[in-house]
């Protein structure tokens with residue numbers, strides 16, 4: 722019934738308990754999860770994970786905050802995506818100025834552009850991380866013609882105007898557990914207004930546990946709490962939110978059906 726469009730099941734928080742997590746997912750009727758790539762060094766862990774579990778898929782990319790010097794080249798990204806049918810997107814990529822002086826972040830912007838180019842060559846959607854950098858993020862997406870492949874703005878925390886601009890660029894809006902936090906008024910507004918055919922849901926596990934588990938290690942089974950809260954905000958049923966976000970998941974990550 723549910724899908725988690727963004728998690729990090731390869732991280733060490735899950736080293737011991739991955740089978741248990743998979744059981745919890747299936748008990749909660751969370752049928753699929755996408756494991757987002759964040760670095761090059763440990764990408765093999767993700768490859769292993771997706772080959773062990775039929776309902777896990779992945780994206781390949783380097784997180785904007787990953788400080789490793791060795792980058793994926795455009796060719797490497799394209800090759801990995803081409804030769805593994807369970808790699809269904811490029812990312813997560815984007816910009817994160819939160820704890821940096823953005824003057825010195827040409828390396829982040831260059832990395833971001835490389836990922837967009839790889840996505841266009843591979844004809845795969847992009848998974849975008851943006852934090853304290855929405856203007857530059859949207860500008861670079863526009864300049865590089867990311868609209869051709871589209872993608873998802875993961876863990877969206879920007880305002881409704883930014884959501885509209887992202888949707889104009891052919892991007893889906895993904896809502897995380899932040900929507901369950903009482904003070905997240907901007908996310909509440911976006912989650913109520915995004916058209917159902919543009920919405921995705923995610924956990925970003927192990928981070929960002931929704932209420933009532935805030936502060937604990939998150940896992941994909943908790944995407945149900947995200948869907949419930951969105952349904953409450955929109956005055957609709959959780960089935961509605963589950964079905965719409967599931968349908969969007971398969972149309973965006975269309976390689977999954979092939």
Ligand SMILES: [Zn+2]
Nearest residue numbers: 727757813925
């Ligand atoms: Zn992530």
